[in-house]
Amino acid sequence: MAGAALYSGYLDAVEQAALVGDIRAVVAAAPLFSPLTPWGKPMSVRMTSAGKYGWYSDRKGYRYAPRHPDGIDWPPIPGRVLAIWRHLVSAERDPDCCLVNFYGAKARMGLHQDRDEADFRWPVLSISLGDDARFRIGGTTRGGSTESVWLRSGDVLVLGGEARLAYHGVDRIAPGTSTLLPNGGRINLTLRVVD
Ligand SMILES: O=C(O)CCC(=O)C(=O)O
Numbered sequence: 001m002a003g004a005a006l007y008s009g010y011l012d013a014v015e016q017a018a019l020v021g022d023i024r025a026v027v028a029a030a031p032l033f034s035p036l037t038p039w040g041k042p043m044s045v046r047m048t049s050a051g052k053y054g055w056y057s058d059r060k061g062y063r064y065a066p067r068h069p070d071g072i073d074w075p076p077i078p079g080r081v082l083a084i085w086r087h088l089v090s091a092e093r094d095p096d097c098c099l100v101n102f103y104g105a106k107a108r109m110g111l112h113q114d115r116d117e118a119d120f121r122w123p124v125l126s127i128s129l130g131d132d133a134r135f136r137i138g139g140t141t142r143g144g145s146t147e148s149v150w151l152r153s154g155d156v157l158v159l160g161g162e163a164r165l166a167y168h169g170v171d172r173i174a175p176g177t178s179t180l181l182p183n184g185g186r187i188n189l190t191l192r193v194v195d
């Protein structure tokens with residue numbers, strides 16, 4: 001789709017392992033949690049964030065929060081993650097948030113738009129690490145036609161232009177397709193400009 005760019009195999013095995021190390025440090029500082037949907041159901045994906053803001057959800061709705069739910073500051077976005085943004089998106093403006101999503105074997109993410117940000121001119125960049133994910137993307141209205149692609153470890157997806165507000169989600173993970181994470185699963189890093 002226009003505005004969507006998939007960089008397949010953008011990160012080699014050494015870079016992927018280094019990123020996993022960076023994310024372990026983020027998770028040690030700001031533990032993973034399962035946000036509640038606005039309908040009160042815990043999400044199957046566990047998450048945390050790095051940067052100026054973290055993405056958060058509970059019965060009050062989706063939003064960005066200045067602190068982790070435990071009251072701690074979000075750790076800084078790792079330099080290696082920022083370098084990917086600066087190379088593929090812009091060296092002028094860094095993202096405000098790096099959302100860290102962890103998918104266990106059964107986790108999924110329903111179709112949604114990323115629309116809690118103030119300025120949609122900035123694309124969303126997402127990095128896949130670990131097990132393969134069946135990613136679904138459609139148009140800017142709910143209920144339209146969609147297409148699916150497998151996102152694999154080391155792939156980077158940039159959604160900008162027309163694709164910035166495209167509905168997207170993760171139908172399922174394919175357990176055992178990567179050896180990057182010793183206990184399996186998938187990490188997705190999503191970088192966004194928020195303000
Ligand atoms: O895990 C993915 O590939 C997508 C994550 C996502 O869409 C989100 O966190 O908003």
Ligand SMILES: [Mn+2]
Pocket residue numbers: 112113114168
């Ligand atoms: Mn999204």
